[in-house]
Amino acid sequence: MLRLAIQKSGRLSDDSLNLIRECGISFISSSLKLKTECTNFPLEILFLRDDDIPGYVADGVADIGIVGENVLVEEGKQELTVEKLGFSKCRLSLAVPKSAEYNSVQDLNGKNIATSYPNLLQAYLQEQGVKANIHTISGSVEIAPSIGLAEAICDIVSSGSTLISNGLKEVERVFKSEAALIATKELSEEKREILEKLLFRIHAVQRARKAKYILLNSPNDKIEEISRLLPSVKAPTVLPLAEEGWSSLHSVVNEDDFWEIIEKIKDAGAQGILVVPIEKMII
Ligand code: ATP
Ligand code: MG
Incomplete structure (x- = not known):
């Protein structure tokens, strides 16, 4: 079982817990408990003051932790960083x-x-x-x-x-500063494997947060032009509509570029554009 240290209550707590939940990991949390075991993933969560997290992880009391880079670097422990998490900026x-x-x-x-x-x-x-x-x-x-x-x-x-x-x-x-995932230097082979699984899920969640699923209707003679405008994981999915001469195009767009893309595809003849959130994204 891997031990994760997160802030008990403060500005990092909600986003840290949400990230774990979005990874499909369930646990019972109560404001009185100082640790909890996850029910469907080999993870135990310790709830600590944020200042204590780098030290606990450095000493191996916790295997991994989530903490602000400001606290991490202040304590001279930046070498524990595994990756930045993009919240608590x-x-x-x-x-x-x-x-x-x-x-x-x-x-x-x-x-x-x-x-x-x-x-x-x-x-x-x-x-x-x-x-x-x-x-x-x-x-x-x-x-x-x-x-x-x-x-x-x-x-x-x-x-x-x-x-x-x-x-x-x-x-x-x-x-x-932003929140960072940190890990102790000496993880056993078994714990490293659990961390790899957790990171795989975190990456899927992070990718999905930035991406939107887009569906639109296109006249058949515009499919090529619109497809060129749509970024996608491989190529857009094209499905025939019940109406002759029209198709439905499905793809994934990045949240940051999405308004610009929508204008261009509308000008190219796209209609009935739907943009929906993605829960997980594995590529
Ligand atoms: P603790 O009781 O755990 O020691 P704290 O009072 O030291 O908590 P918080 O204010 O909860 O800490 O902040 C925790 C971390 O959240 C900070 O170290 C910083 O990385 C980040 N943070 C602080 N203020 C903000 C803010 N206004 N917006 C976003 N992130 C912030
Ligand atoms: Mg503190």
């Missing part, structure tokens, strides 16, 4: 009071900066040739300037609304 940024004059990162020389990420901040400042005093605090970093603890902060930002509501402005981006 955020950035670590420097911010100063809205009213402060700020021209460049050099303005931070000799200043006090409050953060929960001293290592990431130190590495960034060093790279920029800035010498500042780093004050490590574990939470509520954004109030540090207003209580006189620091002239600047370095904290996690996603929309920026927390900064604004605390009278701060974002001035530099220090680190870009």
Whole structure:
């Protein structure tokens, strides 16, 4: 059985659990339980504080884990990364009071900066040739300037609304982060096989999230032109319609290109276009 560590409750929890569920893995979760065994896959889930996940995986207490890259790199454990997962995207940024004059990162020389990420901040400042005093605090970093603890902060930002509501402005981006799947260095052969199976399912789920299934009706003399416009796994499926001279074309399009493709195929004569989500995609 493979042991997976995920955040017990916080910004990573829902997306981590949903990913496992979308992989078709069932388990009973309760807010009181600290671990649970999956019922239809050899996986046990441990629910932990996110800060503890890299250490547990490094020590082999958990075999794999899901954690933000910000925490992983801060703890110097980036070598455990198996792959990025594409959710919980955020950035670590420097911010100063809205009213402060700020021209460049050099303005931070000799200043006090409050953060929960001293290592990431130190590495960034060093790279920029800035010498500042780093004050490590574990939470509520954004109030540090207003209580006189620091002239600047370095904290996690996603929309920026927390900064604004605390009278701060974002001035530099220090680190870009998203959730990552990590694994311990020494996995037994058996556990590695389970991890491979899990990764196979994760990839199918991730591919499906980006892809849409598209069905449309095409006059027979336009099939070739429309097929050329449609990306597909191999080639579009073409089925005759009950109406003479018409066919139904089925294919898969990427969410990112899809509006552009739809316009082009409409102009080429496609009608009755349906776009539907895909649950899993194995290629
Ligand atoms: P814990 O109690 O487990 O220690 P925490 O308070 O340290 O939790 P959360 O605020 O739940 O952590 O954030 C967990 C992770 O989610 C962060 O380390 C970061 O990778 C990511 N994250 C944080 N804030 C955001 C945000 N606003 N949007 C998206 N992802 C975020
Ligand atoms: Mg934490």
